[in-house]
Amino acid sequence: MSAFVEPLNIIITGVGGQGNVLASQVVSVAAVEAGYRVVVGETFGVSQRGGSVMSHVRISKNKTYGPLIPRGQAGVIAGFEPLETLRVMFNYANPDTVVIMNDRPNYPLGCLLGEDNYPEPARIEDTIRRRVTRLYCLPATELAKEAGSPLAANMVMTGALVGSGLLPFGREYFTRTIEILFKDGVRDLNLTAFELGYRLVAG
């Protein structure tokens, strides 16, 4: 685990319906379980699906921070969707930011309609690499399918985030949190998905 710089600013971003609010909830509950202070700010459009969504998670030892991360000050960006990762990175990343990205595109309406062009995934990856030194790109949706449902991609991503070793507390807090928050089949699905993401990044 790396040295803890206060506060740890994590941005979780994606498209409505991908479950990133739930992912940020898991991170924040785990942080509290581990005895840290945490604040999460959600940015979303109207409750409908399909818009860009972004959560700001700020973990600290004993200071309370506001729910918004200042520009260029993300420690980690967990992007559930390539285009949204890119969008957020331009605003919030600095060269030391670690980016963890799901490689599966979710096409905006304009692209489906043929008015806009969705950038080539390789191009997105390359652009991110030119801005930050550490990028993990993973097939989170595919791994989630392996675990049982493409909808569990958010837990794969959470696992990957923990696997990166950037958090000041261990994965046991996460497995416990998932066990508290979910029941039955969903719990098992989420635990498996978390594990797959964790192992892929932690090795």
Next chain:
Amino acid sequence: MGVCEELAGVRVALTGNESLARGALEAGVAYAASYPGSPTAEVLGTLARVAKMFNLYVEWSVNEKVAMEGAAAASFTGLRSLVVMKADGLNVALDFASALALSGTRGGMVIVVGDDPGAHSSVREEDSRNLCKALHLPIWEPSSVQEAKDMTREAFALSEELKLPVVVRCVTRVCHASGDVELGEIARPERRPQFGRNDRVITFSIQLHARLEQKLSRAAVMAGDSIFNMYTGPDKAARLVIASGPSAMYAREALDMLELAGSVGVLKLGITWPLPETLLLNYLKNASEVVFTEEVEPFVEDNVLALAARHWDELGSIRFYGKRSGHVAGPAGAGIGELNPDLLADSLAKIFNVPRTEQAVLTSQEAEALLGEKMPGRELALCAGCPHRASFWAIRTALELDGREGIVLGDIGCYTLGIARTGYYLLQTMHCMGAGVGIAGGLGKLDRFGFNKPVITVVGDSTFYHAAIPALVNARYNRANFMCVVLDNETTAMTGHQPHPGRQATATGEPADTVYMEEIIRGLNIPYAISDPYNVEDTINAVCDMLQQSGPRVLIMRRTCALAAVKGKQKNRVYVDWDKCIGDACGCGRFCSKVYACPANIWDAEHGKARIDEAVCNGCGVCATLCPQRAIVVERTVE
């Protein structure tokens, strides 16, 4: 779940809305009512989940005025009560609220109002504080998730002391934030509602206005000692920031970034009305430069400026910066949109003339240069499988077949997206809950002036109960000529699937005496029909038929919200049979993705064929019935 944790002193992770609910529990609330609205929709849901455990009465009311009336009744009997709404809801409740302020209350009564600076989930960023001031109600403003709880608890005490409702005004950034909260004890008071033959709560007396003013003067004095006003910074600061809500934290972080924290003081006001005047004067006395940070309107700013003008003698000349001076402003201008730490750092750097160094971020032009192409935006869309998409499709097609350039009106709910692409730009008006029906009633009376276009208004099921019924009564009575389409997705989808009078269960999951909209419509003597929007053809026919009729009439398009329908269930598997899909050769113009525009219908450019994104598709099967090649296959696992 953290909200019902019994141990005091432990830290749990709560959302701001849960924290508000917990504060009410710690105050021993007995009665809670609300109509769901963002950003405060989850407060009542949270209380509903624990209602049994703490013996609470919790209801989803039909609108905010009714909710407030019920909560007031509980207070009249001495119980503590909570009513929750968004800013727009306060407009609805205003008539009763103004009378209630005069009559006063007995048991502590707290009004939680969620304002939405930046209009994240509202049509406007109304600042409810100006209305609350007009109502003569005290206003408390939490700046953090922790304060949301602590203030709610203490607001009950103040309300009881003053015998006046207290407003806890919470912004989206607090309601939708979450964080660690140190819990207090849950109160379990003995509750015996009392209201006897001799109790009277009457607002018909001029004396009451005087009494209300006295209550406010007392509140102002008490506000001075409140622990929710907090000063951080050097003693006798000559440079002072006066902040409220989360902007206090943004201001502190901005001052840290600018290395000004040692020389600039921050006075955070937790109580913004009536102003804690003595406290303010104390800090203003030493100040020569004062900056206001608050959302959205310059409410504290204006009121403090008036205070300073009255105390001009003692204070001498102070330079005031804020929205009025134009110094605290985002890209859209002063007083418009949300604040954030960067925006305040920019403003404070300018005001105090210090350099601002920050991490290099890219402008969108620079970003696109680096990427080498344009970054597509992401517009809002109805969910994959949303029944409203099918409904709008049917209305649009029927209007084309009808050929008389029918007008379509709407209002608030998921179906508001009918103003945009995924509703095929159908909606031509959009104001507030139920307004479409009233406007349709007006248009429907213009035939005598030669207005002869068919008029359709769409209204959601929850909105039907909230605000459409009086407009329908009016339409029947005055014989207005329009067609009302109830987009009945059997829930209040937009705010998180809360139940309403048309459902079988109440807020707490008890069986409800369902109020069927058909019975109401029948009772109004208005003709109606029902169709299933997933059955697109029948629905088109139903619209066409009804367009031919006259007078007020209702078509209920009924199909459960796609998200509610698939919750916890296996979805239908839908896929494109590539042997049948002939792509662009089909001449359908990529009907599924381009024309019908379900976000799960994607295009496989490499193979030139349609594809369905299984992670997004909700399995409604509508695209399969629309595809001219019948290339889309539905494997049914649910009906």
